[in-house]
Amino acid sequence: MQDVNQAAGGEAPEGIELFIPAVYDIVWSIVPFIIILVFFWKFVIPRFTAVMDDRTATIEGGIAKAEAAQAEADATLDQYNTLLREARQEAAKIRENARAEGSTILAEFKADANAEAERIVANAHVQIEAERQAALVSVRNELGGMAIDLASRVIGESLKDDRRSASVVDQFISGLNEPAKAKG
Amino acid sequence: MVSTATLAAHLGFVTSTHDDGEFHPPTLAEFFPPAIFFEGTPFEMNRIVLVRLLAVAALLLLFYIALRRTTRVPGRGQTIAEMAIDFVKVQIVDQILGEKDGRRFLPLLAAMFFGILAMNITGIIPGLNIAGTSIFIVPVVFALAGYIAFVYAGIKQHGGLRFFKNQLFLPGVPWPMHFILAPVELLNVFIVRPISLSLRLLLNMMVGHLLLVLCFAATHFLFITGEGLGFASAFGVLTLIGGIVMTVIEFAVALLQAYIFTLLSAVYIQQSVAEEH
Numbered sequence: 001m002q003d004v005n006q007a008a009g010g011e012a013p014e015g016i017e018l019f020i021p022a023v024y025d026i027v028w029s030i031v032p033f034i035i036i037l038v039f040f041w042k043f044v045i046p047r048f049t050a051v052m053d054d055r056t057a058t059i060e061g062g063i064a065k066a067e068a069a070q071a072e073a074d075a076t077l078d079q080y081n082t083l084l085r086e087a088r089q090e091a092a093k094i095r096e097n098a099r100a101e102g103s104t105i106l107a108e109f110k111a112d113a114n115a116e117a118e119r120i121v122a123n124a125h126v127q128i129e130a131e132r133q134a135a136l137v138s139v140r141n142e143l144g145g146m147a148i149d150l151a152s153r154v155i156g157e158s159l160k161d162d163r164r165s166a167s168v169v170d171q172f173i174s175g176l177n178e179p180a181k182a183k184g
Numbered sequence: 185m186v187s188t189a190t191l192a193a194h195l196g197f198v199t200s201t202h203d204d205g206e207f208h209p210p211t212l213a214e215f216f217p218p219a220i221f222f223e224g225t226p227f228e229m230n231r232i233v234l235v236r237l238l239a240v241a242a243l244l245l246l247f248y249i250a251l252r253r254t255t256r257v258p259g260r261g262q263t264i265a266e267m268a269i270d271f272v273k274v275q276i277v278d279q280i281l282g283e284k285d286g287r288r289f290l291p292l293l294a295a296m297f298f299g300i301l302a303m304n305i306t307g308i309i310p311g312l313n314i315a316g317t318s319i320f321i322v323p324v325v326f327a328l329a330g331y332i333a334f335v336y337a338g339i340k341q342h343g344g345l346r347f348f349k350n351q352l353f354l355p356g357v358p359w360p361m362h363f364i365l366a367p368v369e370l371l372n373v374f375i376v377r378p379i380s381l382s383l384r385l386l387l388n389m390m391v392g393h394l395l396l397v398l399c400f401a402a403t404h405f406l407f408i409t410g411e412g413l414g415f416a417s418a419f420g421v422l423t424l425i426g427g428i429v430m431t432v433i434e435f436a437v438a439l440l441q442a443y444i445f446t447l448l449s450a451v452y453i454q455q456s457v458a459e460e461h
Binding site: 024025030040041043 | 192212222226228234253258265266269273292295299302303305316319320324326413437
């Protein structure tokens with residue numbers, strides 16, 4: 001066993017020989033290095049870069065999407081505000097119109113009512129005048145009859161002669177009218 | 185042919201303490217184990233080569249599992265892999281080279297970081313117990329890759345002549361000084377850089393391994409194999425604790441060295457690409 005262990009120690013080179021590599025050592029240090037280099041060059045770094053770029057793109061895409069959504073929301077808000085302002089203006093206009101219209105209608109109503117009232121009053125005047133005339137005529141007739149009757153009874157003679165009686169009545173009525181006019 | 189017993193011994197713990205009742209401090213032989221497969225061919229494999237290949241396999245497997253199906257919303261494995269790569273990307277590559285140049289050199293620098301880390305970390309994995317990077321040629325290969333990268337980047341950016349002019353002739357220096365400074369810069373940029381990178385990593389890993397072996401070998405000797413030690417074997421408690429603490433430190437060192445190596449490579453590339461340095 002000791003022989004094996006001693007052999008395991010190998011022979012240690014001394015001095016500069018420590019730094020002069022054996023051929024097999026050169027081979028077995030270049031080969032692993034090239035394997036590692038090719039592996040990183042062709043596999044690890046491309047994979048790493050690809051996934052990093054993909055992630056960056058995704059994040060940037062997400063940010064862009066969020067910005068777009070934000071812009072859209074802003075635009076919608078603007079639109080909404082504009083609509084709201086327009087609606088308010090429109091409502092105000094309608095209110096103004098309604099008020100104006102209301103006052104016009106009111107004025108018209110007033111005018112109509114006045115006209116109607118005036119018409120009614122005028123009618124009333126006409127009617128009253130007509131009735132007065134009628135009353136005057138009937139009063140004249142009645143009064144005439146009565147007066148003649150009375151006068152007939154007083155005089156005792158008939159005043160049946162129409163021409164005379166009519167002139168008497170007329171004279172009487174004129175006599176009635178005159179003091180009324182004089183009194184005025 | 186290798187006998188089963190030998191193979192088992194080679195694949196098992198390599199310590200310098202043998203059951204002969206004496207203490208053997210660890211030697212540099214730790215880093216030069218005998219061949220196991222294909223002895224005498226250019227494809228000869230010893231224990232450390234196998235450890236290295238195992239580390240590579242584990243690295244590939246982990247990243248493959250984590251990233252085989254990448255999704256926009258990552259799972260647990262993918263998240264960890266992404267965090268790890270993102271560390272290299274953000275903390276090293278983008279910070280030094282910037283996003284644009286960083287994209288070009290990320291594959292190389294990430295391979296460098298994770299490759300070195302995987303081979304460093306085997307130093308504290310029970311059963312492996314040696315860093316794959318504790319053999320000089322391994323850091324050298326990584327350093328050469330960085331070297332080729334920064335020379336290539338500089339020449340591609342500025343053209344050969346201007347690149348060397350940028351590197352060798354510092355701006356704002358009186359022209360006679362260039363006779364002294366240009367050779368110094370030449371030495372610094374094109375020779376000292378890769379060597380210092382390699383040596384820093386190599387020595388950190390070697391020393392870490394030797395310290396670990398020393399601690400655990402001493403513990404083994406003091407507790408088990410040492411004869412006639414008496415109360416002195418109680419010191420084994422200290423060496424055991426020391427070994428555990430060193431293991432934790434080695435983990436940090438494995439990470440730190442991978443980071444420093446990659447960071448400096450990125451800095452060298454940046455200095456090549458930059459207009460003036």
